[in-house]
Amino acid sequence: VNFPLKITCKEAHHLLSDRMDRPLGGGERWRLWLHLRFCRMCSRVDRQMDFLRSAMRRLGE
Amino acid sequence: VGGGRGVGDPGRGAGRSAPLHRAVAAEDLGRRHPEAQDHRSLPAARREVSTDAAAEAAEVETFDELFAQDGHRASMPLEWGDPERSLERTQFFDVLQACLDHLPASLARIFMMREWLDYDTSEICKELGITPTNCFVMLYRARMRLRECLEMNWFATKGAA
Numbered sequence: 001v002n003f004p005l006k007i008t009c010k011e012a013h014h015l016l017s018d019r020m021d022r023p024l025g026g027g028e029r030w031r032l033w034l035h036l037r038f039c040r041m042c043s044r045v046d047r048q049m050d051f052l053r054s055a056m057r058r059l060g061e
Numbered sequence: 062v063g064g065g066r067g068v069g070d071p072g073r074g075a076g077r078s079a080p081l082h083r084a085v086a087a088e089d090l091g092r093r094h095p096e097a098q099d100h101r102s103l104p105a106a107r108r109e110v111s112t113d114a115a116a117e118a119a120e121v122e123t124f125d126e127l128f129a130q131d132g133h134r135a136s137m138p139l140e141w142g143d144p145e146r147s148l149e150r151t152q153f154f155d156v157l158q159a160c161l162d163h164l165p166a167s168l169a170r171i172f173m174m175r176e177w178l179d180y181d182t183s184e185i186c187k188e189l190g191i192t193p194t195n196c197f198v199m200l201y202r203a204r205m206r207l208r209e210c211l212e213m214n215w216f217a218t219k220g221a222a
Contacts, residue, residue, distance in 0.1 A: 008132025017201035021175065021182045044138045048208055051144045055157055056176040058148055
C-alpha cells in the first residue's frame with residue numbers, strides 16, 4: 001500500500017479540523033505530525049483551532 | 062440520544078443563559094431548557110435543516126478559496142499573539158457572536174451543536190441525518206470561516222491589542 005508521507009496544507013487543514021471531531025488513523029496522525037513540524041502556517045492554524053474551541057467553551061458564560 | 066454531557070448535566074453549561082445563538086433550533090434549546098420546547102415547529106425545522114445540510118455538503122469541493130490548485134495555502138494566517146488574553150474581553154465575545162451570526166445557518170447550527178452543546182459527531186449525524194463525512198466537512202468549513210472572521214474583525218484590529 002502506498003501512503004504518501006507528504007500532504008498539502010489543504011489536507012493538513014482538514015485533518016486539523018477532523019481530529020477535533022474524530023480520532024485520526026495512525027497514518028493520518030503521522031502525516032499531520034510531520035507536516036506540522038515543517039509548516040508554520042498550519043501550526044498557526046492548529047493553535048487557532050484550539051483557541052476557537054476554548055473560546056466557544058466560554059461563550060455565554 | 063444519550064451521551065454523557067447532556068443539558069440536565071450540572072457540569073459545563075449549567076447556569077449559562079442567553080445569548081443563545083439563533084441557529085440553535087428549538088429542539089436543541091429543549092435539551093438545555095426543557096421548558097422552552099416548541100413542539101409544533103420541530104418536524105419542519107428538522108427537515109429544512111437536513112436539506113440545507115445536504116446542500117452545504119454538496120458544494121464541498123467548490124469552497125476552498127483558501128487554497129491554490131496545488132493545495133497550498135494562498136495567504137499566510139496572521140499570528141494571533143496571545144489569544145488567551147482575548148478571552149478576558151467582553152468585546153471579543155461580541156465579535157465571536159457576530160461571526161457565528163454570519164455563518165450560513167446550517168453551518169452555524171452544526172457548529173453550535175458540536176462546540177457549544179458538546180454533542181458527539183455521531184449524535185449530530187443522527188440528528189441531522191447526514192453522513193459522518195458531510196459532518197466533518199461542514200465543521201471544517203464552519204471553523205475556517207470563523208477563523209477568518211475572527212482574524213479580520215478582531216485579531217487584525219486594535220480590539221485585540
